[in-house]
Amino acid sequence: MQPGSESDLAEVIRGTKGPLRVRGGGTRPVGKPVTGEALSVAGLSGIDLYEPGALTIVVKAGTPLAEVEQALAAEGQRLPFEPMDHRGLLGSDGAPTIGGVVAANASGPRRIQAGACRDSLIGVRFVTGEGEIVKNGGRVMKNVTGYDLVKLMAGSYGTLGVLSEVSFKVLPAPDAAATLTIAGLDTAQAVRALSASLGSPFEVSGAAHLPATDGEARTLVRVEGLEAQVSYRTGKLTDLLRSYGPISVETDPAQVARTWMQIRDVAPFAGVPGDVWRISVKPSDGPGTAARTGGQVMLDWGGGLIWALVPEGTDMRARLGAFGGHATLVRASEDTRAAQAVFHPEPAPLAAISAGLRARFDPRGILNPGLMA
Structure with a gap:
């Protein structure tokens, strides 16, 4: 099913008798496998409102992400949170949609500076499991009406409602960028160097x-x-990090963009056999947690985000034991995702709140049922 408008979407959901597999571009098959009739929002496409001077954009949920980014780039602007493209890592195809970005709260290396997708999201329209159309938030940055519900939709993976429209605050794109690289550090040394960078006054946007x-x-x-700021900050960071080893600096815009796109999309693990886990911890806990994964790791967010490549079927939570963070199984076979909890189990009080929210917005339990179980 592929409704062509929000009202059609609401009508389809109201008339549905069984479970629905909600999908955008189909590029992020994360979570437990869902059985049900496919419901695509690809028919809800287009930019409804873009006001560069107000730094806001309103987009239908099925709009390809590339179309949104192209429109912003034409005005020298961008989405602040650098959304990850999962296609290489997950071996999926299709075109990522802006609604899928919100549903997954997909965020990249710039999160350490600009926040996550939910932090740029200022408004949503969605259809509940009962076919009710809900509008929350606004189209300007100062409008915080319904703030909590806007945040709840980010990262809900279509289990609370089917997004039909999303609104973002956007930011100007930078004039220049540079990457400083130190080779040969172990994980503990790397996190110390990254922490020193992030703790400096030199506005690091990737670590x-x-x-x-x-x-x-x-x-x-x-x-x-x-350009002048980047040159100054690069020099100061080079001085700050010199004790960790020789530093190379890349300032070619295309090469800097390619490097951070590879980091954003976890390119070192794309096409490599094994399961991939996403582990979130305090940066100071990064080296010790990474060592306990028993796999190959890459770190982002200054050590606070660990991507671990491990043998198929690995129970990462059992391997790590108790730790101060959460682990999500991002890439694995359907059998493995069916057998393990993909998302980190919630504490009982939080699990009760989550269940209550789903009962309120999807009382029939038809929207991606079990995906986040």
């Missing part, structure tokens, strides 16, 4: 550590902004 897949491990720091 990652890549495994030694084709040579030495690389520790990378990104700065963005006006």
